[in-house]
Amino acid sequence: AQSVTQPDIHITVSEGASLELRCNYSYGATPYLFWYVQSPGQGLQLLLKYFSGDTLVQGIKGFEAEFKRSQSSFNLRKPSVHWSDAAEYFCAVGSLSSNDYKLSFGAGTTVTVRA
């Protein structure tokens, strides 16, 4: 069965500094990979996704992520964070097994941005 690990529960970063959120997955084949962001009391907003092709994908709000097959990772990065980036971030893996598709989520990483 597939699993998703986000090793960092909470990250604090200064405004203007760079941000990297880690995501590791366990799945036999190449999965569909996603990053979502959730602001307090809100639903999940899709930041970016990877299905195939270029392993560096660009998303909304200046975020990018890189798929590294050898490390089973899909880390999210942003060069310069803004106070509005404070939120909870979820990595998700879509996997297909016996014609059933399942989207599995990591536990999430909460990002705090300090002035």
Place this chain on the structure above:
Amino acid sequence: KAGVTQTPRYLIKTRGQQVTLSCSPISGHRSVSWYQQTPGQGLQFLFEYFSETQRNKGNFPGRFSGRQFSNSRSEMNVSTLELGDSALYLCASSLSPTDTQYFGPGTRLTVL
């Protein structure tokens, strides 16, 4: 295009009652998935509907049920509410079961 809408946004119920939550998918999307989100368990998959048929179900008791209508709108029902059912219930829609899921704002259910 309008996004996924969920009604109501907030609900307060007491133990033993039942509740129905509604989800309207993005226009053209035929697949609807439901998730329960709690601080302790995170995001857990409840069930998924496609073309009015339940395709997948998560590991939840039979008190949790759902359905999908011909216009792709979906409802989920929880009977005999327990305190532990307090959560944010999220609905996501996609063109098909293997396509990208787009989430609604959620329904915050509080069981007293």
